[in-house]
Amino acid sequence: MTKNVAIIGTGISGLTCGYLLNKTANITVYESNDYIGGHTATKKINDEGIERNIDTGFIVFNDWTYPRFIKLMKQLDVAYQPTEMSFSVTSEKANIEYNGNTINSLFAQRRNILRPRFWRIVRDILKFNKACKAFVAEKRDTSSMTLQDVINELKLSDDFARYYILPMCAAIWSASLAQTRQFPLTFFLQFFNNHGLLNITDRPQWYTIKGGSSTYIPPLTASFKDKIKLSCGVTNVKKVGQKWQVTDTSGTQALFDDVIFACHSDQALAMLDTPSEVQQAVLGAIRFAENDVVMHKDTNQLPKRKLAWASWNYRLKDDAGEEERPASVTYDMNILQRLDAANTYCVTLNNTDKIDTSAVLGSYQYSHPQFSDVMVNAQQRRSQICGVDNLHFCGAYWYNGFHEDGVHSALDVCERFGAHL
CATH class of the missing domain: 3.50.50.60 (FAD/NAD(P)-binding domain)
Structure with missing residues (x-):
């Protein structure tokens, strides 16, 4: 029947x-x-007489x-089509800006070449990746540990946490920095290891759907x-x-x-x-938690230095409410969707009040699961x-x-x- x-x-x-x-x-x-x-x-826009399909929700997948x-x-x-998956962090208050895609973009802020504070972040990234891969290989029982626990155990710097691993996790899962500190370590290790995020070079190829998702x-x-x-x-x-x-x-x-x-x-x-x-x-x-999403052309949401512009761009305000605030990320859709356009099209999460209203093309809300x-x-x-x-x-x-x-x-x-x- x-x-x-x-x-x-x-x-x-x-x-x-x-x-x-x-x-x-x-x-x-x-x-x-x-x-x-x-x-x-995918939102269809008519900008200066040209029709474009811009993704505002699901964007990328990998092989x-x-x-x-x-x-x-x-x-x-x-x-x-293949796309670039790069990640930048900008903190105006701490005067830190980088894009981890290449050596050149890593030092987009040239002063970082001679900055011990920045080199410590780089050193801690390598130390963290090595330790996490060892945890996976050795099948260590991490069931009672959080991401913050492993940061503490490895004696990693606060700069490493604040300007690298926490923003990356917050961007991936649309979470706050405080929430990412409490991520179950087993869940984190499985995801980061499977996605090659504990590797410097051997990583998956990412793709976007031609013409929009x-x-x-x-x-x-x-x-x-x-x-x-x-x-x-x-x-x-x-x-x-x-x-x-x-x-x-x-x-x-x-x-x-x-x-x-x-x-x-x-x-x-x-x-x-x-x-x-x-x-x-x-x-x-x-x-689930709601996230404000805005499609726009305000490139002030991207890093100050164009060399630091990445596919995903995390912005830190470094103020009293930073830890609890939802992730503030801007996607550069020209990079992600390989748009041949004079304008730079952006999609920003949770920074609506800082976006030039004259550059806004659309505003939306999406809910994301809150991992714990x-x-x-x-x-x-x-x-x-x-x-x-x-x-x-x-x-x-x-x-x-x-x-x-x-x-x-x-x-x-x-x-x-x-x-x-």
């Missing part, structure tokens, strides 16, 4: 489920927004740690786009007999055999009419709620919070239905 399946959400997890399950099930896909894609958010996503893109015949959405949804209900969120999911009753924002109710929550964990928990204690404990432990030991413990309890009583929960939050993880968690769900990529 063909199952009736509700899929809630059209991020990469929901779309992957729709793509695979539409072949064998009667699916209905709910989306509260008026567009498909979730964090795949080491995105095997499922790349397999999906190849199935869909989606074109992608949203280019993959039409081929991915071609077989089921008529089953997607836009501007139609879900307000309630309730057990009725042996079925699940889904109520949408218009008040319409429908019965399903299975429900796939391809939305954020906190959203899924809010939709459940009577969540179990386990569902409350697991989903409630996975928190509590969240990691909740991830390990996934089997206690996923697939239980025909309810399924998928999303990048079950792994590292990235696009590959969204696909991975969707495939975990689809395999329960006998569907494979």
Whole structure:
């Protein structure tokens, strides 16, 4: 008998489920927004008579740690191009600025060549990388340690922490410096080692989707786009007999055999009419935080020296609120998307009030999972709620919070239905 399946959400997890399950099930896909894609958010702009597609959410992937996503893109015949993944840090108060991409850009601020303080940061980076790789190779038990613990154990400088490793982690996970200090070390080591971030040279090749990330959405949804209900969120999911009753924002109710929550964990928990204690404990432990995102042309958000301009540019204010403030990062989209443009297009997180309003092209908000030991413990309890009583929960939050993880968690769900990529 063909199952009736509700899929809630059209991020990469929901779309992957729709793509695979539409072949064998009667699916209905709910989306509260008026567009498909979730964090795949390419914005079409007309700037000085030229149309451009600029990514503001999902931007990059690599050939080491995105095997499922790349397999999906190849199935869909989606074109992608190599890009540069470089990282800069600027602190005007401490007068430190560098871009770690090349030796030349590392010393974009030429005074650093003769600056012992800067050389200590470089030395500590090498020491930190070597020690972390040894932890991984020796399978050291780091389950009770945080990132700050290893910084303390290795007696690394505060400059190393403040101007290198904490900003890098904060940029990757859209977190505050205080949160990154408390990152579970095991989680950190696995991610940094797998992504080659503990290496100086041997690193993965990064890519962007040609024409913008949203280019993959039409081929991915071609077989089921008529089953997607836009501007139609879900307000309630309730057990009725042996079925699940889904109520949408218009008040319409429908019965399903299975429900796939391809939305954020906190959203899924809010939709459940009577969540179990386990569902409350697991989903409630996975928190999300809003980040302000602005697309603009204000190059004052980039490092002062053009040689220091990188793909990702972290800006430190070095004031009293620095530790608790969400990550302030500017993506140079000309570098990332290989744009041949006279203007420099930027996407900045969490520095909205400092951006020249005349240069703003669009403002958005996106939520990101907040990693902690509590969240990691909740991830390990996934089997206690996923697939239980025909309810399924998928999303990048079950792994590292990235696009590959969204696909991975969707495939975990689809395999329960006998569907494979």
